[in-house]
Amino acid sequence: MRQSFVDTIIDLAKNNKNLFLLTGDLGFSVFEGFKKQFPKRFFDVGVAEQNMIGVAAGLALSGKTVFVYSIIPFATMRCFEQIRNDLCMQDLNVKIVGMGAGLHYGIAGSTHHAIEDISIMRSLPNMTVICPATPEDTRNAFRAAMLRKGPVYIRLGKSHGILDCKSKQRFSVGKASLIKNGDDITIIASGAILYDAKECADYLLKNNNIKTRLINMHTIKPIDKNIILKASKETKAIFSVEEHSIIGGLGSAIAEVLAQSKNKALFKIFGLPDAYPKSFGDRNYLLKKSGLSAMKMASDILKVLRGR
């Protein structure tokens, strides 16, 4: 994902003389190419995220489009009020690129995990929240963010390869992509955990003949209400899957839509518990511990369907 991001931003910078890139001293072995090609539009502002957002706001108020980069907690939480006051209140063209969605920094520990960021960013007026799942999503997300007016938050994980996706629809902010169709249940996933959701759907088909409608909700704000309401009418149950706290993320966004509609679909949120992990390990270890493995989700889905 990092490579797709850096290739795309170099492409964008070639065609947009107003594109600036700021980093909070991160991006070793990532940004060297950009820095070499566009030395006047690249700034490592140092380990000072509040200033990074403020400087980005000043550049944006002067007509620039600014991408800012750091690890998610530092890019979104350390400088939250600058994002709120400087970027969102003034609706500025600053695109926050956060690396390390959910548990991607695994063994680095809780300071580097990002389990609250979607909830926080989603609550900000004017903010768009995009969580790419695939390298292609990432490329599309950056192109879309460049064109979209106002602040955008792009939440990146690591690449988990090409996803075999049947959807031929064009990427559009606020329009989810259908990965595969099905009429029994719906799984809506966001970010790299989409790969595990797909594995879960494949398992359910193979072992239980359950046909899953699998949706990639790459944009969490604005959320694609239509695809949620359609699924609630046409399938028996909806399951959301995210690498984020069960509070305030994708599941909450879907629940907000469902709870205010007359369709009463069965609904369950798969996400990280409302807790900081007490045992440490890599991403796969932590996901498994949190019940976010494909197998565990499949067995939980079967339980829900059986009414247990």
Add this chain to the structure above:
Amino acid sequence: MDYQAIAKGLRKQIIMMHAKSNGSHVGSALSSLDILIVLYFCILKIDRATIGSKNRNTFILSKGHAVSALYAVLAKKGLLAGKYLKRYCINKTGLPGHCTKGCVKGIEVSTGSLGHGLSIGAGMALAKKHDGLRSKIFVLLSDGECDEGSVWEAAMFAGHHKLNNLIAIIDYNKIQAFGRTKEVLDLEPLKDKWEAFGWSVKEVNGHNFKELSRVLKNVPFNNSKPSVVIAHTIKGKGVSFMENKLEWHYRSPDNEQLKMALRELE
């Protein structure tokens, strides 16, 4: 230009605005006013003719709570219709109690939470350099604002990048929201701090128009550094019973106090 006469008139205006609205921060507004007058009537060259131009100076009131003084100055400059001043800080107004971009033409950055303006100013200064524009960015900060770590992040950044088109002015009235700066969180040695961060520093009497204009006309003080003017001021300046009093950070004058203040400013 008769700065004294302008200042007297605007002080009356500001006190009436605060009396009518019960809005806070009259002391801060009176502390900043003389600096704003010199900026707008001598330095910035922002008026109705130039406001739309890209290559003009920009002003950020980082101590956004002193906005009543800025509204009064903008009205005097013809950038805001004077009749709106009566609507300061009352329901349905376009003139809220902290700087809000888009409300008034001359207010270009939303501020109110302290410690934001200098970073934004640094970003604007970078953009001007990139675009080859020779105009400057002026940012007015409060003394209490310098408690914020983000001010020093911005200061270090501007010093490192030698942003000689960025000018900070500190309204140093020595009283912050809950006490004297000396007692709450001592800023001294303030001049040394800015110098250590790579800035070129001058200290002035922030109520002496001659001194203020002489110094502000001479920026940058050093061609390879950003400039900061430490303006020694008096909170509540111009109204004897408000001067140097913490409570006028919050209070607004009642009818009797309004009459007394206006009489003093005759």
